[in-house]
Amino acid sequence: MPRNDLLLRAAKGEEVERTPVWVMRQAGRILPEYRAVRANMGGFKELVETPEFASEVTIQPVDHLGVDAAIIFSDILVIPEAMGLPYRMVEKQGPWFERTVASAADVGRIKVARADDVRYTIDAISLTGKHLNGRVPIIGFAGAPWTIFSYMIEGSGSKTFAKARKFLYTEPRASHELLDKVTRSTINYLKGQIAAGADLVQLFDSWAGILGAEQYREFALRYIARICDAIDEVPVTVFAKGAYSVRKELGALNCSTLGLDWNMDPMESRRLAGPGKTLQGNLDPAVLYAEDEVIVSKTVEMLDAFGPQRHIANLGHGVYPDMDPRKVKLFVDTVKGYRFR
Amino acid sequence: MPRNDLLLRAAKGEEVERTPVWVMRQAGRILPEYRAVRANMGGFKELVETPEFASEVTIQPVDHLGVDAAIIFSDILVIPEAMGLPYRMVEKQGPWFERTVASAADVGRIKVARADDVRYTIDAISLTGKHLNGRVPIIGFAGAPWTIFSYMIEGSGSKTFAKARKFLYTEPRASHELLDKVTRSTINYLKGQIAAGADLVQLFDSWAGILGAEQYREFALRYIARICDAIDEVPVTVFAKGAYSVRKELGALNCSTLGLDWNMDPMESRRLAGPGKTLQGNLDPAVLYAEDEVIVSKTVEMLDAFGPQRHIANLGHGVYPDMDPRKVKLFVDTVKGYRFR
Numbered sequence: 001m002p003r004n005d006l007l008l009r010a011a012k013g014e015e016v017e018r019t020p021v022w023v024m025r026q027a028g029r030i031l032p033e034y035r036a037v038r039a040n041m042g043g044f045k046e047l048v049e050t051p052e053f054a055s056e057v058t059i060q061p062v063d064h065l066g067v068d069a070a071i072i073f074s075d076i077l078v079i080p081e082a083m084g085l086p087y088r089m090v091e092k093q094g095p096w097f098e099r100t101v102a103s104a105a106d107v108g109r110i111k112v113a114r115a116d117d118v119r120y121t122i123d124a125i126s127l128t129g130k131h132l133n134g135r136v137p138i139i140g141f142a143g144a145p146w147t148i149f150s151y152m153i154e155g156s157g158s159k160t161f162a163k164a165r166k167f168l169y170t171e172p173r174a175s176h177e178l179l180d181k182v183t184r185s186t187i188n189y190l191k192g193q194i195a196a197g198a199d200l201v202q203l204f205d206s207w208a209g210i211l212g213a214e215q216y217r218e219f220a221l222r223y224i225a226r227i228c229d230a231i232d233e234v235p236v237t238v239f240a241k242g243a244y245s246v247r248k249e250l251g252a253l254n255c256s257t258l259g260l261d262w263n264m265d266p267m268e269s270r271r272l273a274g275p276g277k278t279l280q281g282n283l284d285p286a287v288l289y290a291e292d293e294v295i296v297s298k299t300v301e302m303l304d305a306f307g308p309q310r311h312i313a314n315l316g317h318g319v320y321p322d323m324d325p326r327k328v329k330l331f332v333d334t335v336k337g338y339r340f341r
Numbered sequence: 342m343p344r345n346d347l348l349l350r351a352a353k354g355e356e357v358e359r360t361p362v363w364v365m366r367q368a369g370r371i372l373p374e375y376r377a378v379r380a381n382m383g384g385f386k387e388l389v390e391t392p393e394f395a396s397e398v399t400i401q402p403v404d405h406l407g408v409d410a411a412i413i414f415s416d417i418l419v420i421p422e423a424m425g426l427p428y429r430m431v432e433k434q435g436p437w438f439e440r441t442v443a444s445a446a447d448v449g450r451i452k453v454a455r456a457d458d459v460r461y462t463i464d465a466i467s468l469t470g471k472h473l474n475g476r477v478p479i480i481g482f483a484g485a486p487w488t489i490f491s492y493m494i495e496g497s498g499s500k501t502f503a504k505a506r507k508f509l510y511t512e513p514r515a516s517h518e519l520l521d522k523v524t525r526s527t528i529n530y531l532k533g534q535i536a537a538g539a540d541l542v543q544l545f546d547s548w549a550g551i552l553g554a555e556q557y558r559e560f561a562l563r564y565i566a567r568i569c570d571a572i573d574e575v576p577v578t579v580f581a582k583g584a585y586s587v588r589k590e591l592g593a594l595n596c597s598t599l600g601l602d603w604n605m606d607p608m609e610s611r612r613l614a615g616p617g618k619t620l621q622g623n624l625d626p627a628v629l630y631a632e633d634e635v636i637v638s639k640t641v642e643m644l645d646a647f648g649p650q651r652h653i654a655n656l657g658h659g660v661y662p663d664m665d666p667r668k669v670k671l672f673v674d675t676v677k678g679y680r681f682r
Contacts, residue, residue: 094500159435160499162661165627167633209550209583212603212625214656242550244585245604262553263586284553286506294510316553320503 002134002199007069010312011200011256011278019303019311020068021335022139023328025318026061027073030325032105033060044089048074051337054124055131062136065329066336069137069200070128072193075120076143076204079185080111080152093156101167104174110152113185115192122196129197140198142190144205144240145182145227152178161210168219175219176220183223187230194233202237202259203227209242218245221253228254237280241317247272262316266305279306282316288327295327301335308340342476343366343540345363348410351653352541352597352619360644361409362676363480364669367402368414368661371666374401385430389415392653396472397464403477406670407677410478410541411469413464413534417484417545420526421493423454434497441496442508451493454526456533462529463537470538481539483530485546485581486523486568488681489562493519502551508617509523509560516560524564535574543578543600544568550583557587562594569595578621588613603657607646620647623657634652640675 002008006020028034034057041047048054056074062070077087077095087097101107115122128138143151150164158164167313168175190201203224219224220240228236239259240250250258251273260269269279287298303313313335319328343349347361369375375398382388389395395414403411418428418436424679428438444447484492491505499505509516516602516650531542542644544565561581569577581591591599592614601610601622610620628639644654654676660669 157500160658160661162627162630162663165625169627169631182495209604215625217388242583246607263550265554265586284506284556286503286510289503289507290510317501320501320504 004068004136007137013278013310019335021313021332022069023319024315026065026067027057029321030319030328031060031064035275049120051120051123051127055127058128059131065332067332069139070132071139072125078118078121079113079148079189082117083110083185085152090259095156097155101152107174107178110181112181115188118189124191125193125196125198137199138194138197138240140187140193140201144203144255147180147205147207148182149179150207179223182291183226184270185228190231200235202239205240208240213245221249224264225253234266245247253278278310278312281314285317285319288323288331292330295330296334299331303338343478345409345477348478349540351661354619354651360654360676362654364406364660365656367406367408368398370662371660371664371669372401372403372405375623390461392461392464392468396468399469400472406673406681410480411473412480419459420454420489420530423458423467424526426493436497438496442493443523445512448515448519451522453522456529459530463533463646466534466537466539468483477541479538481534481542481580483527483544485544486520486564488548489547491548520564524567528568531572541576543580549581554586562590566594592618619651621653622655626656626658626660629664629672633671636671637675637678640672644679
């Protein structure tokens with residue numbers, strides 16, 4: 001058990017003396033210490049694939065921002081790569097896959113990844129455990145199957161995800177076959193992360209908001225449910241960005257925590273998700289561009305709305321790369337200093 | 342009054358014998374007839390700026406798809422251009438502005454546009470009225486102020502709209518000043534369109550889903566409300582994509598119709614918007630990639646959910662350029678052939 005176990009207790013619904021806090025994308029470009037490590041590497045992927053340095057940048061926000069958890073520095077796209085589709089990270093544009101899935105035959109050629117296929121991240125978690133020595137819990141993560149599926153079909157980000165959505169309608173059987181393979185790969189990978197020392201795992205469904213409720217149930221939620229059911233070693237967090245219309249169903253998942261984006265009302269979400277879930281989030285990241293007083297008052301407003309228990313404070317999305325680390329720390333310190341009345 | 346006035350009667354809440362139907366982006370790349378006209382032009386903007394051809398492609402979907410309305414072929418970005426920020430349409434990438442608004446001083450230099458500054462679209466509407474000769478109503482349109490504001494700050498599309506959202510937090514006064522100028526420009530422009538013959542006008546708030554409810558109320562909804570209050574000549578439709586959390590407030594607008602995206606549940610939206618609004622939408626555009634039987638059954642399912650009155654059938658977003666016009670027509674024909682039980 002890590003010494004600061006606020007995050008894990010909040011996730012499990014145990015009483016906490018204050019709300020734990022961490023920040024999505026806390027390990028990354030906002031920190032000058034990260035940029036110093038990155039400057040010596042060939043690129044983003046080299047950093048992800050070098051456990052020693054991935055571990056170093058994972059721990060930086062614990063030291064410099066004072067967050068209550070370390071999330072392993074990696075990328076959700078390591079899974080499609082491990083399944084046979086290598087990607088490149090193009091500066092200022094995002095990920096790009098040289099090959100994509102365009103047919104049922106392509107799906108047949110995709111392999112199910114084992115944890116060992118992403119050895120570098122597993123090793124980075126082991127190393128981080130050694131270096132952190134129990135100061136805070138380690139969060140492992142993976143992309144949710146629908147989001148990974150989208151990248152495998154689109155080959156990059158997209159405004160409309162028309163190709164991925166077309167595949168669901170024109171190749172429903174092959175879609176399910178591919179989602180099944182992604183699901184099995186993700187379970188293998190998360191189990192590997194947990195064996196290496198991850199204390200909690202989070203699924204990121206970044207493109208949840210693209211699907212209507214009916215399709216989300218059929219092509220996204222049921223695979224998330226399988227992952228939640230398969231992981232019983234540690235608490236699981238599901239962050240389905242934009243999934244307004246299925247919050248009730250998300251509340252029925254066998255997971256401990258639901259992540260909320262900044263458009264989801266805390267009280268309405270609490271009602272929809274039910275009393276058995278911890279909620280994580282959800283300050284509008286853009287608030288961290290504002291004056292200090294605004295950051296403090298908006299953070300306090302958010303804490304008041306969620307209440308003192310079953311809440312993990314975070315932003316409603318990843319922090320933006322150009323944000324001032326001092327302001328990010330102000331957010332963290334405001335949560336840590338706040339006491340409910 | 343146009344001879345086929347189903348759209349206008351449905352918008353006003355009058356009884357209709359069948360549900361009217363049109364398709365967002367119906368005038369455009371899906372039609373070979375459009376591509377033939379476009380091939381002779383220098384580019385997208387030249388087509389927008391040449392009334393004779395803009396009018397021709399506006400009428401094409403009435404002839405070839407059999408829709409119940411013609412929406413004028415133009416672009417929401419003619420307004421920022423008329424306000425002093427010219428843009429280019431970059432093939433496969435989207436719009437790009439050479440200059441953007443980056444400070445309060447920049448806002449001061451932005452001018453309020455008059456309808457005459459977008460003469461070409463006004464003229465295209467007059468010409469369309471002449472050519473259509475009352476066969477179907479003409480829909481005019483403009484971007485909603487928050488969406489136009491976003492483009493003026495970002496200078497292009499964006500994944501996060503971090504610059505525009507930063508401006509709201511760091512320059513709230515200048516933000517309101519710019520939104521006020523956009524609002525006045527939009528009212529001038531829409532009044533010009535109506536004087537030229539637009540029978541109904543639609544506001545597109547494409548980036549509504551980017552803002553949380555509180556910010557949407559402060560920086561988006563109040564300007565939409567001003568436009569709705571200023572336009573009393575014809576029915577107004579407000580399409581705020583992704584604005585799940587403010588549907589109740591949208592229902593209080595002084596407009597006749599609310600557009601729904603494909604993630605919004607028809608019955609829940611009806612309840613939130615109240616009985617005084619017509620709803621427009623909202624088939625998932627990706628359904629038009631599916632087999633014919635699926636297109637028909639999903640369209641019927643949608644019609645059943647909305648019911649026979651106060652509904653204008655449409656997609657939940659613009660049709661994608663690579664879609665088969667035969668399938669788009671199947672959607673239109675399914676709506677036109679359907680009779681409620």
